[in-house]
Amino acid sequence: MSPSEKIPCQVFRLAREASCHVASQIAALIRKRSDENKACVLGLATGSTPVSVYKELVRLHRDEGLSFKNVVTFNLDEYFPMQSNELQSYVRFMNEHLFDHIDIDPANVHIPDGTLAEADVPAFCQRYEEQIVEAGGIDIQILGIGRTGHIGFNEPGSGPNSRTRMITLDRLTRNDAASDFFGEEYVPRRAITMGVGTISDATQIYLLAFGEGKAPVVAQSVEGPITPNIPATYLQEHPDARFILDEAAAEQLTRLRSPWVLGSVDWDDATIRKAVIWLATRLEKPILKLTEEDYNEESLQDLLATVGSAYEINLRVFRYLQSTITGWPAGKPEKARQPGDRRQSYDDVFPKRVLIFSPHPDDDVISMGGTLIRLADQGHEVHVAYQTSGNIAVFDDDAIRFAEFAAEFNRHFDIDAERVDSLEKHVEQFLKHKVAGQVDSAEVQSIKGLIRRGEARAATRSSGVPAERLHFLDMPFYETGRVRKKPLSDEDIAITVDLLESIKPHQIYAAGDLSDPHGTHRTCLSAVFQACNRVKDQDWYERCVVWLYRGAWQEWNPHQIEMAVPLSPRELMRKRTAVFKHQSQKDRALFPGADPREFWQRAEDRNRATAKFYDALGLAEYEAIEGFVCWNGDAEGIL
Structure with missing residues (x-):
């Protein structure tokens, strides 16, 4: 344990390794208690962070016979009000990710009840506390950590002795949850949560945090003073609490920073x-x-x-x-030599075939739009692969507007007007009666996907990439109509492999920013890595270089950057123009994340900040810089 750390931290190279470690600790205790003919009491959390832990526990049950018959569980929290069958319900979350796949007795499962009448909540909370005591107390408590440092739904200001209760959610917490509810206005303002004191009564506590976005609050919680402003700091006083981190979440700890x-x-x-x-x-x-x-x-x-x-x-x-620093991201040909150019070597393959993977239909221009424009201007054969449809990120009003346009267009030209009228009526009626969080119909999802395809074509057209070099993969893992996606499948990887083998690129660009709050970027990057490892023995791949870009959610640190592409003021404006083509994401995106700025503003600010940083270090001064890191071919890369 580092002397600067007031809570023990275990840092794993990959998030999945950290999750498997926690699952193995839980499994060992379950087996030990079973041998002793005793119950094992677990405190469970929801959210994207513990999903891999639950996935490994399910595997251990399925493949290694781990039984949960002696397990009693208590979940941390639940939104209020919340029906148990709603998409955002933590009851549904736990069933989908864990309980439906193991042999636990349903009577041993306890989750705060979001269906209660408000007057009944205090008595329920008191009984929840009593049930934990009756079960013998929580043996292992799993936690995540929010951007405000909250554990459970214990927001800043929560006391160290607080117990299970109704609380009002912090604005930042509601903002972070907005994507799950398709808009912050639909996020419940209250929740029922275990208190800090309830959590602290657990014998062991594992707090899991993954990704760069959690690094600042992890460092504050582990190395900073105990303060009610960051409830996670109370864990410094627990006799057996530890943080389980991947390298990205641990980056701002002194031992790594x-x-x-x-x-x-x-x-x-x-x-x-x-x-x-x-x-x-x-x-x-x-x-x-x-x-x-x-x-x-x-x-x-x-x-x-x-x-x-x-x-x-x-x-x-x-x-x-x-x-x-290079103005020639795909290499410089001999014909481009200028007087006074001291470059010792020139690229012998020019132009190159370049394949840019974009998780959503706008990540390419947001994150590396300037480099994309430069690659096209320099004559390379640039292909862009949009890995997902991005259809859930379109407002309902846009779908109605485009359905109306299609109907008017077809009526005007007398093209199958009856069928289009029927579609327009379906869209209007469905969206008129749609409730918050409801999954769109297949027809509405298709319209929203077409909206984003059209925007992608407009953006790449303005960047110099012709439509025939765009590839809309619509990877199956994404097509749930919900924020929560399916696991990456062999079909997703096969789609990526087929594209690689058809293009045989000399350069590949993929999104390496793992702070995407919905996990789509991480999943898409895993698909690219696994596909590359399947084709790595093919002749064409021997000369292929894979570059990772960032920008939508954060930027590479200067000490990590291995290729810095400077942008002129004109190129930065062209990049902005390309981003503006994504009209459905302009002004107010459906899933903006925690950053209040628009995506084009975030990208420009980060690009300018990187250039300013290089300038401060004594290097040449540029308007903006896009940074890239080269992937070394590791089987799982930085995931």
């Missing part, structure tokens, strides 16, 4: 870059102006002693960063 302040480290190239950039940022100095005194005074004496002088280290890192 600046491990040299804690002791000696292994000085590989990546760590040296990270340390020098950290030092330059901390002192607000360009890299080439850092001195021996700067290194010594900021706990980097060991770097000097191990690697060399400040001058040598500065130059080494500066030259590396300088080498990442």
